[in-house]
Amino acid sequence: MKEGRETTGGIEYVVGAEKGIREIVRDEDVMPLLESALSAGASRVEVTDSRGGTLWACGASSGNNDSATVERRPVFLEGEPAGSLVVEASPGSQLRLNDLAGLLCAALNKIITNSLKRMLTTEIHTSVVNRTYEELLETNKRLRASESRYRELAENLDRKVQERTEELKRMHTRLIQQEKAASIGLLAAGVAHEINNPIGFISSNLNTLKRYISRFTEMMDFYRAAIEEADKAGGGITEAACRKWSDLKLDFIVRDVEELISQSLDGAERVRKIVSDLKGFSHVDDSKEDIVDLNTEIERTFNVLVHEIPEDAEIVKEFGSLPGFLCNPAMICQVFLNIILNSLQARRQGLKLHVSTKHVDGNITVAFSDNGPGIPEEVRNRIFEPFFTTKDVGAGTGLGLTVTLDIVTAYGGDIEVTSCPGKGTTFVIRLPAERREHVKVR
Amino acid sequence: MIEFDRTEKRMVLKLVFYGPALSGKTTNLLRLHDLLSREGRGELMVLDTRDDRTIFFDLLPFFLVTPGGLKIKVKVYTVPGQVKHDATRKAVLQRADGVAFIADSRVSEVANNYSSFENLEKNLAFVGIDIERIPLVIQFNKRDLSDIVPEADIERVWRPTGIPVFMASALEGWGVVETFSRLVELTYDSIDGKCGLSEGYGLDREDFVGRLTKRVQGS
Ligand SMILES: Nc1ncnc2c1ncn2[C@@H]1O[C@H](COP(=O)(O)OP(=O)(O)OP(=O)(O)O)[C@@H](O)[C@H]1O
Ligand SMILES: Nc1nc2c(ncn2[C@@H]2O[C@H](COP(=O)(O)OP(=O)(O)O)[C@@H](O)[C@H]2O)c(=O)[nH]1
Ligand SMILES: [Mg+2]
Ligand SMILES: [Mg+2]
Numbered sequence: 226m227k228e229g230r231e232t233t234g235g236i237e238y239v240v241g242a243e244k245g246i247r248e249i250v251r252d253e254d255v256m257p258l259l260e261s262a263l264s265a266g267a268s269r270v271e272v273t274d275s276r277g278g279t280l281w282a283c284g285a286s287s288g289n290n291d292s293a294t295v296e297r298r299p300v301f302l303e304g305e306p307a308g309s310l311v312v313e314a315s316p317g318s319q320l321r322l323n324d325l326a327g328l329l330c331a332a333l334n335k336i337i338t339n340s341l342k343r344m345l346t347t348e349i350h351t352s353v354v355n356r357t358y359e360e361l362l363e364t365n366k367r368l369r370a371s372e373s374r375y376r377e378l379a380e381n382l383d384r385k386v387q388e389r390t391e392e393l394k395r396m397h398t399r400l401i402q403q404e405k406a407a408s409i410g411l412l413a414a415g416v417a418h419e420i421n422n423p424i425g426f427i428s429s430n431l432n433t434l435k436r437y438i439s440r441f442t443e444m445m446d447f448y449r450a451a452i453e454e455a456d457k458a459g460g461g462i463t464e465a466a467c468r469k470w471s472d473l474k475l476d477f478i479v480r481d482v483e484e485l486i487s488q489s490l491d492g493a494e495r496v497r498k499i500v501s502d503l504k505g506f507s508h509v510d511d512s513k514e515d516i517v518d519l520n521t522e523i524e525r526t527f528n529v530l531v532h533e534i535p536e537d538a539e540i541v542k543e544f545g546s547l548p549g550f551l552c553n554p555a556m557i558c559q560v561f562l563n564i565i566l567n568s569l570q571a572r573r574q575g576l577k578l579h580v581s582t583k584h585v586d587g588n589i590t591v592a593f594s595d596n597g598p599g600i601p602e603e604v605r606n607r608i609f610e611p612f613f614t615t616k617d618v619g620a621g622t623g624l625g626l627t628v629t630l631d632i633v634t635a636y637g638g639d640i641e642v643t644s645c646p647g648k649g650t651t652f653v654i655r656l657p658a659e660r661r662e663h664v665k666v667r
Numbered sequence: 668m669i670e671f672d673r674t675e676k677r678m679v680l681k682l683v684f685y686g687p688a689l690s691g692k693t694t695n696l697l698r699l700h701d702l703l704s705r706e707g708r709g710e711l712m713v714l715d716t717r718d719d720r721t722i723f724f725d726l727l728p729f730f731l732v733t734p735g736g737l738k739i740k741v742k743v744y745t746v747p748g749q750v751k752h753d754a755t756r757k758a759v760l761q762r763a764d765g766v767a768f769i770a771d772s773r774v775s776e777v778a779n780n781y782s783s784f785e786n787l788e789k790n791l792a793f794v795g796i797d798i799e800r801i802p803l804v805i806q807f808n809k810r811d812l813s814d815i816v817p818e819a820d821i822e823r824v825w826r827p828t829g830i831p832v833f834m835a836s837a838l839e840g841w842g843v844v845e846t847f848s849r850l851v852e853l854t855y856d857s858i859d860g861k862c863g864l865s866e867g868y869g870l871d872r873e874d875f876v877g878r879l880t881k882r883v884q885g886s
Contacts, residue, residue: 240724240759241669241681241742303728304709305740342712
């Protein structure tokens with residue numbers, strides 16, 4: 226186990242950390258001393274560590290270990306024996322080895338002590354400087370930490386924005402649904418009115434029929450009684466029967482019954498159709514796809530809108546023959562509805578709406594052309610933006626065309642708008658007849 | 668602890684004499700050097716480098732080898748008391764095993780003692796040492812002077828802290844070895860628990876304290 230190596234409190238250098246002599250004393254401090262010993266007559270001088278390993282050496286060993294020719298002196302580091310100074314003289318030399326060794330030892334210890342002081346001072350100095358450096362590092366680290374916090378924050382922000390966007394999208398979808406619901410509500414009012422009409426004449430017709438039937442019954446009763454009478458008295462039936470026939474105005478009734486029944490059947494058919502159209506709209510969440518004829522869907526949409534269309538509006542339909550189109554019918558009706566509604570809202574009186582469909586080069590195009598006020602140049606590229614509306618608060622949500630474009634884009638199509646202010650607006654919806662890839666539309 | 672190497676059987680401890688400027692820390696070490704036996708202690712190194720005022724401390728090392736062969740070196744340092752040497756104080760305090768706080772008993776120095784002690788608390792925390800755990804003794808020095816805070820007052824203030832308090836005159840040489848002895852005792856207790864001095868190395872408390880505070884014959 227070794228302690229004392231790691232740092233604490235940001236200070237690198239530990240005052241008091243153990244150092245070897247070699248770490249403290251420089252060669253250029255020791256070597257001149259050893260060399261001077263050689264020139265003074267020693268044959269070899271060596272400084273060893275506490276284990277006897279050579280730290281510095283100078284001269285050639287005589288191989289002799291005679292105590293008379295070898296002197297050892299302790300070397301101290303921080304007052305502790307840290308090694309030895311070994312001085313050798315060649316045998317027979319006149320050198321006063323003892324004196325030389327003593328002198329050398331004192332000098333060496335002085336060098337070591339001074340080096341240690343220098344070292345301690347410089348190391349602490351460095352550590353003091355280091356501390357400032359450490360502080361800088363600390364500050365740096367803190368900055369980095371806070372930077373990473375910011376990055377984290379930024380990442381979070383990104384996620385937050387994404388979450389928010391998701392939420393907005395969900396809200397958007399909800400709004401669209403609400404808008405659909407609202408238009409359905411609006412339509413339902415119209416539809417209710419529409420249903421009332423056929424139902425009204427169906428029931429009045431049926432009442433009339435009931436009365437008529439009672440006359441038929443009366444006539445039948447008359448025949449039965451007259452035949453019984455004629456059997457007893459013999460004769461006069463035809464005349465009396467004709468009188469009764471005309472009294473009951475059965476000539477008229479027979480004609481009218483036919484009319485009533487065909488009218489009622491017609492009315493019932495209208496009710497059935499309206500109800501089925503309404504169904505097509507109310508199943509907005511129903512994402513069931515079906516192959517439909519877009520012409521039929523446009524008709525269906527107009528049927529639902531019947532109540533919204535002013536009396537004097539002139540609607541011209543010019544339908545080409547179209548291939549079956551795979552889509553969610555409710556969605557595609559929503560597209561037509563939004564565009565038709567915009568036209569209906571753009572001009573109340575004298576509206577002319579021209580609708581044409583075509584199948585060209587694998588594309589189905591549906592064009593709606595009105596004679597409304599047109600869309601000013603400066604807002605034309607904004608009309609598809611969510612919530613962009615020029616209508617009064619409460620009148621438009623500005624989502625109609627957004628939803629429309631969303632749906633058309635999802636089917637791989639696009640919408641082209643041309644508008645001539647003062648003259649009218651044309652929306653051309655282009656849909657690829659064959660869907661390239663199967664996209665699931667909400 | 669500066670170092671504890673079980674394989675090399677080496678341990679290096681650090682004791683620090685802390686306190687305000689001129690309270691007598693250096694004088695304490697000088698006295699210890701004079702009073703304690705040469706055997707087992709090194710030479711006093713006084714590092715008052717006049718040309719570099721940021722560096723200012725003294726070192727008195729002690730050595731001993733336990734019966735179990737563990738070589739222990741105890742390095743006793745003083746810190747510079749001057750406010751501006753805070754960095755050096757932190758460097759010296761780092762990894763300390765014990766602290767002797769040398770206060771100046773003179774009435775005029777009360778505030779200095781306090782702020783220095785606060786500084787000690789702050790710097791111990793800075794180098795990651797828990798003041799509640801580190802062996803700590805307090806010495807009120809310069810008791811030979813007349814304008815000093817009465818001992819009873821000192822007792823009243825410091826007794827509740829539980830920190831051992833010593834009266835001394837480093838100048839006259841009394842109370843110094845007592846202060847050091849107590850610090851060494853407390854240090855032994857804290858080291859023994861961590862490193863198993865008695866169990867692993869056959870060094871008991873009396874032995875440790877005795878060797879580090881063995882007086883010069885006749886003193
Ligand atoms: N046929 C059109 N003639 C004139 N302006 C139109 C026509 N169609 C769309 N616009 C303009 O485009 C805007 C956006 O239409 P969009 O259908 O997206 O929203 P809106 O009709 O205002 O509201 P919402 O359809 O949500 O009730 C309208 O406010 C209108 O200014
Ligand atoms: N009267 C008196 N003076 C002392 C005592 N101890 C130290 N001094 C003096 O206070 C001064 C500062 O002492 P020194 O040991 O250098 O203080 P340090 O800054 O804490 O190291 C010196 O002049 C000392 O002689 C003491 O016990 N009594
Ligand atoms: Mg709209
Ligand atoms: Mg001093």
